[in-house]
Amino acid sequence: MPRLYCAEPLASGARLALPAGAARHVQVLRLQPGTALTLFDGRGGEYEAVVTHMGRSEVRVEVGAHRAIECEPALAVHLAVGMPANERMDWLVEKATELGVASIQPLLAERSVLRLAGERAQKKQAHWQGVAIAACEQCGRNRVPLVHAVQPLQGWLAAADAGLVLSLRPGTQAIGAAAAALTQLTLLSGPEGGLAPAEEEAALARGWRAVQLGPRVLRAETAPIAALAVLTSSAS
Known part of the structure; x- marks a missing residue:
């Protein structure tokens, strides 16, 4: 049907x-x-x-x-992501929606390949919101995640509440353990090439916690999806 x-x-x-x-x-x-x-x-x-x-x-x-059907995960994950280029952001929005993301914040980071501003950024936001709606129609979700307007990472970070940041730092905490007992969190993930050192340092200075997924380096569109899969499955 x-x-x-x-x-x-x-x-x-x-x-x-x-x-x-x-x-x-x-x-x-x-x-x-x-x-x-x-x-x-x-x-x-x-x-x-x-x-x-x-x-x-x-x-x-x-x-x-x-x-009264609900299929939302127990942990509300708000994803802030340095936008990957081309159709990879479409794929990320679609799969994040299927996995139960609560909202998506597209960010313009230092290493971002995709550079958006003005009317082009607004059109992309509307397009990604449509991708999220279509994913909800397909996967059975009844609550559509909001795709926020594109923002520069540093400006957004200055006003955002602290959360978890995906990091390549050795010895950082596993993401599943860091999210234990939480009911909601914000996850920050970088673009191609990851977050610049200054961006990650700025997040850590504001109380964000560095977390990691494992020993392999994942693509910009794969890492947040893998993290969402860990977070939403372990909290369901």
């Missing part, structure tokens, strides 16, 4: 026109009146629904019963 995100608040018994994105999805799937859907609005749980009207510019549905 198709699962669709509806940004409009849902309620059992409501009859409504789907927002443009969800409506296009229904049209692409060539669904017909009477077809059953699952809708979620990001506010918890999901709703049964039925297509009542298929037009060229409007799709209408009737919302049915609410199902």
